[in-house]
Amino acid sequence: MQAWRVHENGEPGEVMRLDDVPEPEAGPGQLKLRVRAANINFPDALLCRGQYQVRPRLPFTPGVEVCGETADGRRVIATPALPDGGFAEYVVVDEAAVLPAPDALDDAEAAALHIGYQTGWFGLHRRANLRAGETLLVHAAAGGVGSAAVQLGKAAGARVIGVVGGPEKAAVARELGCDLVIDRRTEDIVAAVKEFTGGKGADVVYDPVGGDAFAKSVKCVAFEGRIVVVGFASGDIPSAALNHALVKNYAILGLHWGLYAAKDPASIARCHEELTKLAEQGVVRPLVSERVPFAQAAQAVQRVADGRSTGRIVVLPAAPEGLEGPGAPEAREAAAGAEGAAR
Template sequence: MAATMRAWQATAHGEPRDVMRLADVEIPEPGPNQLLVRVRATALNFPDVLLCRGQYQARPPLPFTPGVELCGDVVSFGDGVQGFGEGDRIIGTTSLPHGGLAEYALVDAPDAFLAPTALDDVHAAAMHIAYQTGWFSLHRRANLQPGETLLVHAAAGGVGSAAIQLGKAAGAHVIAVTGGAAKAEVAAKLGADLVIDRREQDFVAAVKAATGGRGADVIFDPVGGDAYAGSAKCVAFEGRILVVGFAGGTVPTPGLNHALVKNYSIVGVHWGLYRQLDPALVTEAHGRLCELAAERVVQPLIGGVLDLGDAADGLTRLGAGETVGRLVVRP
């Protein structure tokens, strides 16, 4: 009789709370170049919400277990795995349909990295995707320079909070945009030089006032919609707008004539392509991020730690924009 585990299963497409069920399922077997991982902690990500809704670029067959990012221990591995042994504590992205909202998950070996020793399980689980995305956005795509002004949207969220910390580490002047006083307070504690509550202020006018009319050199936008439209109005000469995601639900259709006339760049950021096309860069970034964690320069912002049974509710709150930082689930 096969060993079983508890795991969340998305049985249809819709809001996580409506379509996810906690069930007893067989523990998966690792295939070639795969690791079987005992889950210590799984960070909830917006792609998990999109996966449940059937709106993500990848659509695993139903039923599947969400949870694209975890920290855990290697239990066993398939043929061809090198560089890992049983008991290693790793972080990484999971191999769907066997995601991290379970007691055990599968991780493809190229997507696994030794966990940063400076971080506990909860913080380590939340470091990989957000900080890799922030690192590639700011350094690889935008070439952020010391002294430049960085504008961060959704600054109290998972990737936004990472962008604040990485921007400050790079020597930038960081302006954070949040929705609500509580989130504004969080962004200020993260080290933002100026915090704008978009519910109380016109962020475009505030950015122009703060920069003497020049605007922001780099704009980190995981929101889209109105955030992008406003960004195009307050981006500096030779500025770069980083298109990181569309958490606001609306994909912008920018006027390229405006980019031409104002001389700014619209820069796409798809971190997953680096995993596929240039994984050595991901490994290099992981090493640098571990160093920053050891120096206490970066520390993932944790908005809550949930039991496994509360994961579906946590994902629904994340999808509704009701969370701060990262929610992390511990089996």
């Protein structure tokens, strides 16, 4: 089979190589899946660069989130364990952690549902206790993680402010349903938030960016507000001024979704049930901006690394004939068109 592997750390477009490797074999408690779609996450870029908190041995295959096909024909969502990730034709996964792919979503959408939406759900509901009528501020609102938080915030009845970089991403945030969109390149985030909230500020801030985004957030968070720290896509890990949190009476909450698998695995299944219901109702649907053929995976990961993507980019290995999920014909047609354009 073919798999994308990283033999040395560096930029994804330079270090990801398409190799011929043996098909994996499932061991006790494992399932072998044919990969139908592999979602690209920002950690995939960090893994290539050697900048993620986990550093798998070289060579390794990135890809931490897939929609796959079991031997008995079930469509499932899974998170392959590194060093053998999802940018491959087949993967082996922990059977206990496999979840059913929602029928309402096609393969690409299902592959993009798990990590980003679970992170958003735990961050907004479990950590920040977001309530209907509150104001939610989402940084990088047009990105994969941010767009999930926007949809989940709207589903919870919150007023959502989306912060983006540039007019194209602003248009995407408006289409997602943001009540206010702020272009950080041309607008004053703090002033815009305070004006929108009548001076109160945002009740909950969802921050996957860090750096300047966090610095702006502490200046416009409300009394008894909650700032959920999800990641540091900017590359800048801020140092919180705890005296400021004290005098303004707000909370800084960390969210490491992966810990729930070890500490409270049953909560992940319960969250998936809730996300599946929301998908069936049409309330949430992963924003898949690109569906790319397998041969273009390295360039696609590079676009995510460079911040040149909106929503999710999903890699589509060829699905076996007759085993296609909802929307797969359209997705396959789009991927074929992209492949033809690249020739």
